[in-house]
Amino acid sequence: MDSNINISYNKKMESKLNDSNPDEMAQEIRILETERCFLRPPSVDDHDEVWTAAHHEANITKGMLWDPPKTKEEMNDWTERSVSGWKQGNNLSWTIENKNTKEFLGRIVIRQQENMKNTWYMGYWIHPEQEGKGYTTEAAKAVRDAGFKIMKIDTLISSHADWNIGSGRVLAKIGMRHTGHNPKGFIKHGKNVPEEEYKMTYDEWLHLNR
Numbered sequence: 336m337d338s339n340i341n342i343s344y345n346k347k348m349e350s351k352l353n354d355s356n357p358d359e360m361a362q363e364i365r366i367l368e369t370e371r372c373f374l375r376p377p378s379v380d381d382h383d384e385v386w387t388a389a390h391h392e393a394n395i396t397k398g399m400l401w402d403p404p405k406t407k408e409e410m411n412d413w414t415e416r417s418v419s420g421w422k423q424g425n426n427l428s429w430t431i432e433n434k435n436t437k438e439f440l441g442r443i444v445i446r447q448q449e450n451m452k453n454t455w456y457m458g459y460w461i462h463p464e465q466e467g468k469g470y471t472t473e474a475a476k477a478v479r480d481a482g483f484k485i486m487k488i489d490t491l492i493s494s495h496a497d498w499n500i501g502s503g504r505v506l507a508k509i510g511m512r513h514t515g516h517n518p519k520g521f522i523k524h525g526k527n528v529p530e531e532e533y534k535m536t537y538d539e540w541l542h543l544n545r
């Protein structure tokens with residue numbers, strides 16, 4: 336694979352792969368390491384950075400379902416939901432941080448999709464001051480590889496608002512296939528935001544570097 340991900344698992348873990356359940360598997364990928372970053376579960380310690388990122392003039396939430404938090408307490412709910420997602424093993428989110436300085440860089444998540452066999456949706460955002468440095472691409476490769484290699488997911492999907500060129504580049508750079516334009520997309524503030532949709536199957540992942 337083309338990412339230099341260092342997943343914290345070992346031979347014993349590998350032998351468990353076939354008889355582990357997905358929740359146990361999720362616990363094995365709580366910490367991911369890339370060339371420049373650690374990916375680790377979100378924490379209350381991130382709240383100041385999440386707040387400044389979300390309220391930045393770059394308006395980063397424009398292309399995502401959520402809005403900037405109105406109160407600091409709102410972020411506690413998000414962090415609790417993240418803890419619960421890890422416990423249930425169906426909604427796995429990470430804070431991306433600089434490996435050396437521990438600086439907060441952004442967030443990335445994969446969510447299991449209902450009624451779609453072992454299919455997971457990936458979403459991400461980076462602090463506006465950290466944009467354009469390749470961090471999202473690096474983190475997305477690590478999550479892609481952890482998903483297919485450890486979680487044994489069948490399919491990874493993602494999408495972005497049709498105007499969100501940067502997000503499309505991230506998905507193309509990690510080898511995801513553009514599957515089409517969805518004019519209904521997602522609903523933001525009562526309006527449809529048309530989206531571009533992407534996919535990668537397990538077989539496509541296996542063939543990435545062949």
Ligand SMILES: CC(C)(COP(=O)(O)OP(=O)(O)OC[C@H]1O[C@@H](n2cnc3c(N)ncnc32)[C@H](O)[C@@H]1OP(=O)(O)O)[C@@H](O)C(=O)NCCC(=O)NCCS
Nearest residue numbers: 395398460461466467468469470471472495500501502504
């Ligand atoms: C989209 C986003 C995640 C990109 O993150 P990033 O860390 O800057 O991405 P990378 O540095 O890994 O760059 C990926 C590619 O996108 C390109 N790119 C990034 N922003 C771009 C923009 N606004 N317009 C055109 N290309 C852009 C980069 O040049 C790079 O391509 P290249 O290597 O061919 O030059 C980031 O801008 C962001 O968080 N936006 C707000 C939240 C959001 O929209 N999330 C996605 C929801 S679907």
